[in-house]
Amino acid sequence: MAKVFAIANQKGGVGKTTTCVNLAASLVATKRRVLLIDLDPQGNATMGSGVDKHALENSIYDVLTGECNLVEAMQFSEHGGYQLLPANRDLTAAEVDLLEVKMKESRLRNALAPIRENYDYILIDCPPALSMLTVNALVASDGVIIPMQCEYYALEGLSDLVNSIQRIAKLLNPELRIEGLLRTMYDPRMSLTNDVSAQLKEHFGDKLYQTVIPRNVRLAEAPSFGMPALSYDKQSRGAIAYLALAGELVRRQRANARKAPAL
Ligand SMILES: Nc1ncnc2c1ncn2[C@@H]1O[C@H](COP(=O)(O)OP(=O)(O)OP(=O)(O)O)[C@@H](O)[C@H]1O
Ligand SMILES: [Mg+2]
Numbered sequence: 001m002a003k004v005f006a007i008a009n010q011k012g013g014v015g016k017t018t019t020c021v022n023l024a025a026s027l028v029a030t031k032r033r034v035l036l037i038d039l040d041p042q043g044n045a046t047m048g049s050g051v052d053k054h055a056l057e058n059s060i061y062d063v064l065t066g067e068c069n070l071v072e073a074m075q076f077s078e079h080g081g082y083q084l085l086p087a088n089r090d091l092t093a094a095e096v097d098l099l100e101v102k103m104k105e106s107r108l109r110n111a112l113a114p115i116r117e118n119y120d121y122i123l124i125d126c127p128p129a130l131s132m133l134t135v136n137a138l139v140a141s142d143g144v145i146i147p148m149q150c151e152y153y154a155l156e157g158l159s160d161l162v163n164s165i166q167r168i169a170k171l172l173n174p175e176l177r178i179e180g181l182l183r184t185m186y187d188p189r190m191s192l193t194n195d196v197s198a199q200l201k202e203h204f205g206d207k208l209y210q211t212v213i214p215r216n217v218r219l220a221e222a223p224s225f226g227m228p229a230l231s232y233d234k235q236s237r238g239a240i241a242y243l244a245l246a247g248e249l250v251r252r253q254r255a256n257a258r259k260a261p262a263l
Contacts, residue, residue, distance in 0.1 A: 002035070002119035003253065004112065005179055006137040006144050011157045012128035015147040015184030017044040018219055019245075020125040021080065022238070023145075025228035026246035028081035032120040036077070038087035039108070039137050040127040046086040049077035050226030053088040061090040064107045064136070065097055070115055079231040083119075095132050104132065105172055109140035130164050138168045143179030147213075150183055150196035178207055180252070182245065186212040211245040214238065 007020045017040070024036045038045040039060060043053035058073035063085065070085065077084050098104040112122065124137040138144065144165055148154045162178070169176040181204050187193055200208050213219075216238035222229045229239035 002033075002116045002122045003143070004116070004122040004124070004141045006124045006126055006134075006141040007147065008124075008126040008134060008137065008144050008161065009146050009148060009157070010128055010130045010134070010161060011148070011154065014149055014154070015182075015213065016128070017048060017125050018223075019145065019147045019182060019184065019213070019242075020045050020123050021048045021223070022219065022228045022230065022242035023245060023249070024077075024082045024121075024123050025080045025230045026242045027121050027250075029230060029243065030246055030250060032250075033118065034082035035074075035085065035115075035119045035122045036080070036082050037085045037108075037122065037124045037137075039091070039124050039133050040087060041089050041091040042127070043086065043088040043091075044223070045125040046084065046088065047226065048223035048228075049080050049082075049084045049086075051075050051077065051084055051086050053086060056086050056088055059090055060085045060087045061094050063111050064091075064094050065101075070111050079227040091133070098132050098136075105135050105139045108136040109173075112140055130160070134164075135168065135172075138165065138176060139173045141173070142175055143177055145179050145182060147182045147184045149185050150190075150193040150200075152192065152196070155196065155199065178204070180207055180209045180249070182209050183212045185215045187215055209245060209248055211241060211248050213241045213245070216241070 007016045024034045027034045046053045058068045062068040063070050063073050073085055075084050075086055126134045126137050214237050218229050218233045218236035219238035222232035225232055229236050
């Protein structure tokens with residue numbers, strides 16, 4: 001049964017999409033079966049996976065509105081090695097369209113239910129907003145991975161996100177928890193980075209991934225070729241960091257499974 005993780009932070013440009021694409025490809029490299037869901041009308045994860053967002057027959061929008069089933073919208077990312085549910089600007093309308101349907105918060109969760117056992121991991125790339133799309137992602141997920149830059153304002157936004165996660169856990173999805181916090185575009189030469197890192201460690205303890213993602217130009221270049229960094233330049237520091245993150249995530253999963261009581 002797949003673990004479903006939303007990659008979320010309402011702050012823009014913190015590395016959500018970069019994390020989603022590169023973590024997906026790294027999990028594939030460790031022989032996991034992965035589905036990436038692009039839930040952002042910007043369609044960046046779609047383009048970064050090598051699929052043209054302008055030429056979609058079906059997209060996640062059609063799945064959410066019931067126009068097609070999930071399998072009909074799926075595409076394979078050649079370079080990433082994972083399945084993709086693509087998105088484009090059409091998804092902007094979903095915010096309004098969903099207002100009229102019943103159980104609007106659970107559309108994605110219900111759509112995923114029949115295919116969850118076909119994957120080991122399902123990663124959802126969220127838009128930079130605490131919108132109905134993000135709520136759908138959080139209701140469908142077991143955990144939230146929060147990418148963030150170590151800057152002062154990052155901490156401010158974080159409490160809003162944590163509050164939203166807690167509210168959704170209480171009202172709609174009791175399974176939901178914070179899976180981990182990921183430091184992105186990390187530059188240890190800046191003293192603020194180290195201060196913020198120490199605060200995150202204090203607040204979130206083991207939830208803070210030990211792996212940090214360095215600022216690395218290969219990570220920024222790879223999407224314009226529709227590739228994860230692992231295909232574009234597998235020796236790059238960025239590609240290696242995301243492989244390490246996949247390893248840490250899988251190890252945590254195993255440790256959690258050991259801790260859980262046997263049924
Ligand atoms: N570790 C990194 N090193 C260098 N550049 C990076 C790194 N991570 C992300 N970037 C670049 O920073 C920009 C923002 O990253 P990304 O698109 O992943 O963020 P996002 O949180 O998904 O943004 P949005 O909120 O708009 O969806 C992109 O141009 C990306 O290529
Ligand atoms: Mg993004």
